[in-house]
């Protein structure tokens with residue numbers, strides 16, 4: 001015994017020392033992997049520009065992104081990815097996979113445009129000469145090209161270093177209608193991921209640190225009885241009355257909701273002519289709040305108001321929940337790791353000519369002439385308060401640890417979702433943002449592929465926040481995605 005103990009101690013010390021050495025060399029190695037990933041991203045600059053330009057030219061809107069999806073699929077297949085098309089019942093949704101084994105890292109790519117914001121890539125309002133009226137005012141042409149570029153760059157870096165692991169690039173259509181990822185999540189497309197990377201074009205380069213809002217997006221249709229509005233109104237039951245009564249009820253309810261609640265509506269159908277009692281009317285609502293529970297609560301109250309309106313007007317009604325999302329679940333360990341990667345890659349840098357473009361655009365829309373923002377913002381200690389809209393990325397963030405970031409692609413302060421951002425996203429200055437995003441995705445991907453401790457920490461944080469509860473879709477299980485009608 002006396003002799004064995006020192007031997008054991010020596011063995012233990014050696015094993016521990018070995019562990020320490022291998023852990024620290026893995027850390028030193030990850031710097032090397034990140035460097036390769038960033039180099040590979042740079043090599044793809046021409047390809048990313050080409051993809052971003054083609055997507056901008058197509059400017060296809062939600063669930064009609066056929067050519068856009070095909071373009072990205074082709075690029076991924078050429079790079080050796082295996083692509084599954086038509087996922088979750090959406091012809092333009094796809095999953096591209098490369099590699100094998102753990103970890104499995106997801107990368108999100110969006111590519112849909114917005115209706116009505118098309119513009120030439122010039123610093124003034126000028127409709128496109130080819131007659132295309134839709135536009136990439138949200139920069140999803142850069143989002144798609146940057147994410148696909150990032151996935152390919154990561155793959156190339158993994159090949160160079162013979163790294164194990166699986167990359168899954170998700171082509172997620174219809175973000176603008178907050179649909180694509182909701183239905184993909186419901187179909188289990190995001191199951192089995194160890195971590196997910198996501199980004200978005202913006203006027204700033206920073207780690208996402210703001211949870212946005214949970215939301216329900218739904219319509220209420222009322223059905224009444226048509227009649228001559230003057231000759232025999234007593235035979236009529238007005239569906240428009242029901243819509244008006246419902247809206248009045250909701251507007252009174254506003255006094256009795258939390259300050260974080262947002263409710264907005266439009267009336268897509270309110271009858272055809274004043275001399276006909278409208279037998280059909282439709283109102284379209286969004287209700288949002290800082291978490292799913294609050295949204296559910298107000299949604300139920302609004303549905304009761306709709307029921308009351310139908311009862312009071314002698315009409316019937318039908319509710320259709322088009323889509324719903326959670327608030328975005330931030331993941332602190334991933335955010336901190338990503339901040340380091342972003343500082344390493346840096347924000348896009350602009351030529352004087354490009355800054356002049358941005359200033360002219362800012363002058364045109366009456367904003368301060370600050371040009372493009374060209375620095376990486378620091379990560380605050382705590383999440384920023386919820387603001388802005390809702391995103392379907394939130395659904396993914398409740399399925400696997402997810403981290404997002406934004407990169408400057410548009411001039412500071414210009415209105416988002418507008419012709420002005422469309423113009424920025426069609427220039428080389430905008431495309432520089434997509435290349436930066438690709439490098440960040442590739443480098444962060446390389447970090448995740450080689451740093452199991454980071455994935456463990458991300459998962460522990462995720463489990464603590466979700467309390468281990470499985471993801472539950474806000475929409476009914478058997479509901480198919482709202483595909484556009486063939487005639488659209």
Ligand SMILES: [Zn+2]
Pocket residue numbers: 138139140175200
């Ligand atoms: Zn967007």
